[in-house]
Amino acid sequence: MTSTSSPLINSQLDLRAPALTQLNRKVAGNWQLLVALILLDSTVLLSGWQIAEIFGNAIDIAENVRHDLASLLPILATQITVLSAAGLYNSGEQGCNYFKLVKALTFFYLLLILVTLFNQPSDLVPWSTFGLSWLLSVSFTCIARFGVDTAIQHLRQKGAVRSSTFVISRLEDREKAAKLITQDSRYNLVGWTDIKSITTDSQTLEATLERICNLNVDEVFVCSWQSIKGKMLLYWKLRNAGITLHILPVELDAIARNLEVKMLGSLPVLQFEQPLIVGSDFFIKRCIDFLCASAFILLAAPLYLVIALAIKLDSPGPIFYKQTRIGLHNKPFKVWKFRTMVVNADKIQKDLEANNEMKDGVLFKIKNDPRITPLGTFLRRYSLDELPQLFNVVLGEMSLVGPRPLPLRDVEKFSEHHFVRHNVMPGITGLWQVSGRSDITDFEQVIALDVSYIESWSLKLDFKILLQTINVIFGKKGAY
Structure with a gap:
């Protein structure tokens, strides 16, 4: 005699059928x-x-x-x-x-x-x-x-009245996602898993879902939603467990201030809001660069003369140091600086490469550099050696604010993703300078700061960086 299963029992095989009815x-x-x-x-x-x-x-x-x-x-x-x-x-x-x-x-x-x-x-x-x-x-x-x-x-x-949250993301997005979530006091991050681990097979996904339930998670944040193969299974499992699901686009963090959610049929669309008159802000930036640089050169002419005379008295050699650097669209140009090193500094650098303190070797930075003259130490501490670069700004080769132009020696060590910084005009100061200057020893951090600046650029941000630069200079932070 064939047994007939109850329709209620068969319904448990349905993806949409929860184990029990419960409150969200x-x-x-x-x-x-x-x-x-x-x-x-x-x-x-x-x-x-x-x-x-x-x-x-x-x-x-x-x-x-x-x-x-x-x-x-x-x-x-x-x-x-x-x-x-x-x-x-x-x-x-x-x-x-x-x-x-x-x-x-x-x-x-x-x-x-x-x-x-x-x-x-x-x-x-x-x-x-x-x-x-x-x-x-x-x-x-x-x-x-x-x-x-x-x-x-x-x-x-004090850790109370918070929602327990769980993050599913790529390894490289983990830190950013955690930072975004924990900055909101409503959430308490209790777990994380690599999104790659749940895209390999359904058993791993089931294990992750079981872990989420065992942690009594209230809400789950998922980055790179399109990377998940079992999206439908993940959605229904969380839904039936009463767990709220969020899609967290961490890649839009830097430019989220310009986003607006629109509906296209039944789907949400992220729209980037554009100003009424496009391009005017960059035109204003260029005008500010030219006017401010020109005015400062005229007003600070006596300071230029004093520094030039001091360099002549301090050590033999030219007053200015001209170096080829790579600027906008990978075009080389001559950067002007007050000389702060001995005349044969470039040749001596080859012997000092082994002492380079930058982890990846892309940039060359060492403390107590023996090539720096006594006056050069003072000029570098207060960034006075950078003053001649205002002539580069007037000529349109540089901006007041932007990624720092680097020497050919550094650019030759670039990886492909490093060249994104050459899509914008280089600057005298930037996020790198106000976020640690020479204290940053990992070039990837420099790139991250440059990309963040490019993505979220505005005139307000430039003005903020200029004010922070003044504070950094007089605080002598990370200068050597």
């Missing part, structure tokens, strides 16, 4: 806070309304109308509904958006005015209480939300 873990973890927030809002809104009626009736005795608690419940329920529709009970930043809170309550009172106007006779709400009730409701609710936000931030700093 994110909601389950926040339901106490959500209930407390609704009760708090209800209390302060009700208090605001009753206080407004007391003082409103004292102002206008002719409209002495008082509502009992039961008659105020529909009004209170409508207020809570409006706040909920505005997203003010969602977890995250929406919950403490005071501007949105004021807009939502103002919308409710405008709606209440319309209802009152169309109600004949107009005895639903006394006119004397409208303004005072709105003012008290907004004030009380904002004060209460501020108190809650402050308390929650305090608890999160």
Whole structure:
């Protein structure tokens, strides 16, 4: 006799069938806070309304109308509904958006005015209480939300009231993803796995999902979503476990400030917002470079003369040092500097290569370089040796801010991905200089800073780097 399986048992074979029905873990973890927030809002809104009626009736005795608690419940329920529709009970930043809170309550009172106007006779709400009730409701609710936000931030700093999160990413994206997630105090990162490990076979994916469930994870962040072969399986497994899934585009971190989410049919599209007039910001940058460099050369002419005279008295040799460096689109040009080394410094460098402190050997940096003259040490410490490069800026070969142009010796050691820095005009100062200068001993860090600057460039960023450069110079940080 053939046994027939129950339809309920067969349904377990379906990808969409969960092992059990349960509440979303994110909601389950926040339901106490959500209930407390609704009760708090209800209390302060009700208090605001009753206080407004007391003082409103004292102002206008002719409209002495008082509502009992039961008659105020529909009004209170409508207020809570409006706040909920505005997203003010969602977890995250929406919950403490005071501007949105004021807009939502103002919308409710405008709606209440319309209802009152169309109600004949107009005895639903006394006119004397409208303004005072709105003012008290907004004030009380904002004060209460501020108190809650402050308390929650305090608890999160101590590790409480956080969502447990798990990251699935490439090894090279792990640090960036972790930094993005942990900078938000809502999240507590409890685990990570390499995305390559779950794309090889389904058993590894199942093991990862089991690990996620055992860690009691509330939310999972996935980088490089397109790399996952079992996307559907991952989605349904997390969905059925009540775990929220996020797609984290870490590669867009540097330029996320220009992104806007649009919908194309049923799919979200990330749109890069463009300025109304394109190209004007770079034109302004070039004008600022030319005007500032020209003005500084004219005003600092006496300083140039003093440094030139000091170099002549300090050691034999020319005042200026001209070196061929690689600039925009890999084109060589002559960089001007005040001489800070002995005349035969280039030849001596070959004997010092073994002492190079840069890990990969692309750049050449050593402390206490014997080639540097006594005056050269002082000039380098305050970056005064770079002043003649303002002539390169005037000639359009360099900018005030940009990736530093490097000598041919360094460029010859470049890997393919290093040449991206030659797609923009080199600068006298840049993120490299304000982020450690010579203290950075890994050229990959230099490239990362250059790429970050290129991706997120703006006039505001240039101005910020210039201000930081002044601070670095006078602080003598990383200069040798």
